[in-house]
Structures are given as C-alpha cells and as structure tokens.
Amino acid sequence: MTRQIQLADRIAKIKGAEVIKSFCYTCPWTCPTEVYVRDGKVVYHKGNAEAPNNIGSRCAKGMASWWMSQDPDRLKHPMLRTNAKGQRGEFKRISWDEAFTFIADKLKLIAEKWGPEAVALTCHHDPNTVFYHHLLRDLYGSPNMYTHTSGCEQDRRAACLNLFGHVFPMHDFANSKYVILWGMNMLGANQGLFESRGLLEAKMRGCKLVVIDPAFTETAQKADEWLPIKPGTDGALALAMCQVIIDDGLQDKDFTDRYCEGFDGFGAHLDQKGYTPEWAAEICGIDAATIRRIAREFATTKPAISTIFKGSGYYTNGHDAGRACYILDAITGQVDGVGNLLLKDWAAVGAPLNIPKKAMRKPKKEPLHIAMGYPLAPDLPNARLPDAVIEGDPYPVKGLFVQATNPVMSDPNRDRVMEMFAKLELSVCCDVLMSETALECDIVLPETSFFEHAEIRQGLWLGAQAILCQPAIAPVGESKPPYDIAKGIAAQMGWGKHFDFESWEDWAATMIADLPVGLDELKEKGFWAAAPVYDKLGNGLETKSGKIEIFSHAYADAGFNPYPDFVQRTVIPDDDYPLQVTHAKLSMHCNLVTQNNPLLMEICSENWVEINSADARIYGIEDDMMVIIESPKDSITIRAKVVEGLIPGAVSIRHGHGFGHWAMGRIAKGKGAHSNNLMDSHTNPVTGANCYNECKVRVQPA
Ligand SMILES: Nc1nc2c(c(=O)[nH]1)N[C@H]1C(S)=C(S)[C@@H](COP(=O)(O)OP(=O)(O)OC[C@H]3O[C@@H](n4cnc5c(=O)[nH]c(N)nc54)[C@H](O)[C@@H]3O)O[C@H]1N2
Ligand SMILES: Nc1nc2c(c(=O)[nH]1)N[C@H]1C(S)=C(S)[C@@H](COP(=O)(O)OP(=O)(O)OC[C@H]3O[C@@H](n4cnc5c(=O)[nH]c(N)nc54)[C@H](O)[C@@H]3O)O[C@H]1N2
Ligand code: SF4
Ligand SMILES: [Mo]
DSSP states (O other): OOHHHHHHHHHHHHTTOEEEEEEOOSSTTOOEEEEEEETTEEEEEEEOTTOTTTTTOOOHHHHGGGGGGTOTTSOOSOEEEOSOTTSOOOEEEOOHHHHHHHHHHHHHHHHHHHOGGGEEEEESSOTTHHHHHIIIIIITOOOOBOOSGGGTTHHHHHHHHHHHSOSOOEEOGGGOSEEEEESOOTTTSOOSSHHHHHHHHHHHTTOEEEEEOSBOOTTGGGSSEEEOOOTTOHHHHHHHHHHHHHHTTOSOHHHHHHHEESHHHHHHHHHHHTOOHHHHHHHHSOOHHHHHHHHHHHHHSSSEEEEEOSGGGSSTTHHHHHHHHHHHHHHTTOBSSTTSEEOOOOOOOOOSOOOOGGGOOOOSSOOHHHHTTOTTOSSOOGGGHHIIIIIOOSSOOOEEEEESOOHHHHSSOHHHHHHHHHHOSEEEEEESSOOTTGGGSSEEEEBOOTTTSOEEEEOOSSSOEEEEEOOOSOOSTTOBOHHHHHHHHHHHHTOGGGOOOSSHHHHHHHHTTTSSSOHHHHHHHSEEEOOOOOOOGGGOOSSTTSSEESSOHHHHHTTSOSSOOOOOOSOOOOSSSOEEEEEEEOTTOOTTTSTTOHHHHHHOOSOEEEEEHHHHHHHTOOTTOEEEEEOSSOEEEEEEEEESSBOTTEEEEEESSOGGGTTTOTTTTTOSOOOTTSSOOOBOTTTOOBOTTOOEEEEEEO
C-alpha cells in the first residue's frame, strides 16, 4: 500500500466514514472501488486495493467521479414531454405512477398494431439492463435487446468471435516481451488499470512496444517504435506481415497444426493476392523494410501480443483489418498462453429473475441485425436503426428504450438520429442527466447512479471475476434503480408477480447462486476472482471447427470471403475535401459522461482537433486558433492544436465535448465541439460497426 493510500485511509477512518466496497462505472472497465460515506454523502473513494484489476489505483476520471453522486444537474423526477417532437423537448414533472402507466399503455398499443418486435432497447452494457431485458424480451416478446457496441469496439468483437469464439479477450501484457498495439491508445483512453500497469512494468523489464497509429498518442509516446500508418490501411500492413512470417517459415507449425483452421490455405491466399510488403508499403505508408523487420521481430520474440481496439475499426474495411491483426497472434502461436492475448474465463453470473417458461413470449420475427442483413454483427448496426424507424426497413420499429447511452451525440449522422427520434411512437430515456438524447424523447426516467444502486457484473480481469456495486448513498431525488423501474412498468402490464424481490440482496443472491462465494463475502470484499487460466485451446473453442478460424466458417456460411482481404475504405479525401478525419479519446474525460464534472473540466474544458504542422501551413492554421472543419455534410468550429505527431493529410478530433452540450448541465454547456454530424451513416458491411472515420473535410481559420 502506498503512503498516500495509507494516509487517505487514516483520514477517512478518523473522520468516521463507512467504507463500502463497490465499483466505478464512469467507463465500461468498472474498476472495483471503496466508497467512503459519511452523513449520507460520498466523502472519498479509491480503488479497491485487494482487487487484481486496479490494485488500489484509479484513473483521473474515476477519481473525480464522486461528483456524480451530488451533481446538482442530476435528473430528479420522471419527466414527460409537453411539446411536439422534432423540436427541442420541453418537459413537465410527473409521478412515477403516471410514467409507468404512460409507458405501459404505449407498449400495449405498439404490440397490438405492429407486434412486440417493434420495440427495441439500446444501452451501454449496463448489467442492470437485464431487468429491462426480462421485461421487454422475456415478457413482452421483443428480440431486439441491444447495446451501443456498434459505436464502440464492434469490429474487435466480431474479429475475436469469428477467430477465437471469444467476445472479449484480455491482454496478459505484464508477461509479454513484444507488444504491437494497432490504434489502441490504452495509456490515454485507459481501459481499467492493470493492463496499462502491466504493459509499463513489462516495458521496464525489456518488452518492446510498437504502436501503429496515425497519431503520436499518449501510448505512442511511451513506445519503442511508433509507426504512423495511413488511416484505414491496417489490413494491408497486417496481411503483408503475415506473408513475411509465412514466407520466412517463422510460423509456429505445431500450434497451427493443432489449433488453427485453414492455415495452409491462408498462405496460398496471401500469395495469390500478392500481399507483399512492397504492395502494403504503397498503401499504408510504412516502408517494406520496416514491415519485414517488425514482422520478423514479432514472430521471433515470445511471448507476444498483437491487438487492436477501435482505431482500425472505424472504417468500412475494419472487419478484415481486425482479423488480420489477430491472425498474427494465431500463426505465431501467441494465443491464450502466458504473456499473450488471453481468452479469459467468465464468472458464472446468472439471471436475477426466474421467469417461468410458460410466461415467456417467443419472438415472432428475427432480431433486427439479422433482418437487416448483418448475421455476423455481434450487436445492432446502430447507424441502420433510423432506417427501421423512419422507413420501416427491414421492419417497423416504433418504440425505443435508451438506457445509459446517448445516441444523438454518440452515433454518426446526428441529423438522421434526431429524425429517428421524431418518428418514434414511444421513446423512453433512462439516464442520470438530461442528455441530448433525453431531450428528443417522450419520457425521461431518472435512474440511480452507481453510487446509489446495486449491480453485479463480470469483471474485466484476466481470470473469471464477478464484481459487486453496492448502494452507498440514498437515491438522488426520486431516481430509481433499473429493477424498480422495470418492476413498475411490469406491474402496469400485469406482470408484477415476476418482479417479486423486496431488496436488491434477494435478486443478487439469485444471480450468484452458482459462484463459489456467498453474498455476505461478496459484500465484504466487493469482488470474487479466480486465477487466470492459460492454455485452454485444447478444450476446443466456440467456433464452428472448435479451432482458431483463420479460415472463417462463419464468414463462408454468411457468403463472405473466409480469409481476410484488403479492400479500400469508402470515403477518400479529394481536392475539395483534402483531409481525412480520425478520432481519439481525451485522457481526462470519458466519452460524454464527464463533461459536467467541474474537476475534470478545470483540467480539460474543451476538446480540440490536431493537425500536422505541414498541413497547418498549407491551410493557414496556427496553434490554439479556432478553426472551421467542414465536410460535405456539416461544419464545426473547434480549437486547433498544431502538432508534429500526426500523419499529414489527416486531422485527429478528440472526442467528448461539444454539440453545444445544450443538455447535460450547466458546466458542460457550450464547451467544445462535436463531430458526429460531419459524417454520414457509414456502416461496416460485415460487423455493422459505425464508421466514424469515413469522413473527409477541409479546414480554415474561423
Ligand atoms: N480517458 C478515457 N478513457 C477511455 C475512454 C474515454 O473516453 N476517455 N473511453 C473508453 C471506451 S468506451 C473505449 S471503447 C476505449 C477506447 O479505447 P481506444 O480504442 O484505445 O481509444 P481511442 O482514443 O478511440 O483510440 C483510437 C485510436 O485509433 C487511432 N486510429 C485512427 N485511425 C486509425 C487507423 O486507421 N489505424 C490505426 N492503427 N489507428 C487508427 C487514433 O489515432 C486513436 O489513437 O477507451 C475507454 N477508455
Ligand atoms: N466521433 C466519435 N464518436 C464516438 C466515439 C469516438 O471516439 N468518436 N466513441 C464511441 C465509443 S467507443 C463509445 S463507447 C460510444 C459511447 O457512447 P454512449 O453509449 O452514448 O456512451 P456515453 O458517451 O458514455 O454516454 C452515456 C450516457 O449515459 C449517461 N450515464 C452515465 N452514467 C449513467 C448511469 O449510471 N446510469 C444511466 N442510466 N445513465 C448514465 C450519461 O449521462 C450519457 O447520457 O461513443 C462512440 N462515439
Ligand atoms: S478506468 Fe474506468 S472504471 Fe476504472 S477508475 Fe477509470 S473511469 Fe473508473
Ligand atoms: Mo467504447
């Protein structure tokens, strides 16, 4: 324990605070925490020192997140829209009973006129969404329960599912000797803390870090080598690296024989397509000698990891780029061993409600993503949802529940998303703040935050882990936890008996019935974790062949090319719009969650666009100047940072503020600029991912 933590512990204890084990949900990595509460207020909080995920640490946005427990702008009452849709919402306060009745009446009407599949739900991976699933899927009968993932790491998910049959492999960086990060800026956009710490510790022990990114990110700044790649060309580079490894005979033959499907065909495929380093160099802007060298280093330094997050996935060719980056791990035998990409085990966390089979309604239609023609999409292609609402394609969607996600801000093509909200018969927003999406909805329901309610979810740690969030303070205003909201609506629908728990401890006990830990111990510790288990490939994977599918049967069955290919992405800069848009997160904020937090806004009060000094000279841009970025569709005014660390021909827009932030609250309002109306609704044809970087722009001083 560091001196600082000891000191803080002592201060808090002296002042008589109660310590509650919980987790942070400021970002999806949900680090286990200790929340210190006195007189019903959060007075301090820190990482849970016992938990392997964070070992007592937190990131800046996690530290500052206690603000959420007392933000005066928190939603406090259910609100009903009083003006017509298609304009900024005006609302009146209503009671919960009125809210439940309103929603239930609309649900009944939609089921009668269009069928239950005309209601969809989208959320931010919140585990408590499970209560809405019980309500809307199991009892109401809609197959359309989705998350926001097509706006996030959908391409990574799809690549990992198709190759490894695993949705979210973790990284055993701490034991690695060679790491290639493809557009994964984990030291800026931090993903929990043990992976970043593990990587930095490994580096101190001599692990080589190569960052492939158009931008000289926080992570690139710590790398041994930064390879500035032309946007949307990772697939070409990774395929050429695979070819070098196979040409040189550096593959792990024993591993590919035992655990991989289609290795021999893959070599032939690369040869046939001519995916040589010289070919790739032309496309990605990294010279052939470097491609060869990095490929050979990677194949001969073990253990190693080649991994992606979202960078390569924001283009219409991201699906195969992702697969190719991970095939590097597969052909060199670097999967699921110590120091590798780890196909982590999941904890046996069950459903909270036991709804009898005979009470469950079977959906009559296939889920939207299948009906839309995206059978391999791990989630809804969000950018296509407006087609279903506005045009009834592939079938009508009339009701939408939105929980802990802000699609008006987060999805591409804001105009179209807002048009969608105007056309819905029922739009319900469950949030903690009056978000931009809330303002487009019929009804806004104040949910409790992670300081005020209980949740159990899978921990993002190398081994199986279950983590518990416990209520530390009373709900803010009249806000309710998702369980109570779903229960209230269910009661109006005549299904109240299925929500028969009095306290959160009752449903929590049901959820962890199969875990080797009781609720009392879980409350005491805040988490349950098993040691990481390595080398499980012999048990078979959840792919069609049970192996790592370099040849993807899922792709073949869906009519796609089973081996990855490189195709050019869709929107290419031209004379009128000469610059390529890329995006990156802000280290001091999380997406659109933290811009009303004064502590973080004091450090980072607005977002900006980065532009290379060579481009800045061409377009008359000086550092710190306000500039206009204009696409064929829209324009924004934003502050510019003139940098050396960005590939010329691109701009990097830091994501998180802006769009007037008219809704969120008094601190967020009017700060920074938002880029999501610059682009159209481009969707990856295989994974359904939103392609935010399919966007060309021009820039000039404001
Ligand atoms: N501080 C902070 N931490 C966060 C978040 C946050 O908002 N702030 N958000 C959380 C969430 S929800 C997520 S999903 C993760 C995201 O984690 P990351 O995916 O690591 O985060 P981004 O900043 O979006 O990283 C995208 C990177 O890809 C690069 N890039 C763009 N185009 C290309 C390309 O064609 N090829 C390659 N190789 N790189 C490219 C960008 O320059 C950028 O550095 O972070 C999580 N952690
Ligand atoms: N241009 C561009 N667009 C992007 C990205 C990018 O890098 N560039 N990043 C993409 C990525 S990686 C992601 S993950 C998405 C994220 O996009 P979203 O899914 O919209 O998620 P957030 O921005 O995290 O905001 C979520 C909403 O949750 C609310 N909220 C916060 N805490 C709670 C809570 O405890 N309960 C409830 N009910 N609500 C809560 C907030 O007030 C906010 O309205 O955006 C994507 N969009
Ligand atoms: S990484 Fe995410 S979950 Fe962990 S402390 Fe930071 S904001 Fe919270
Ligand atoms: Mo994300």
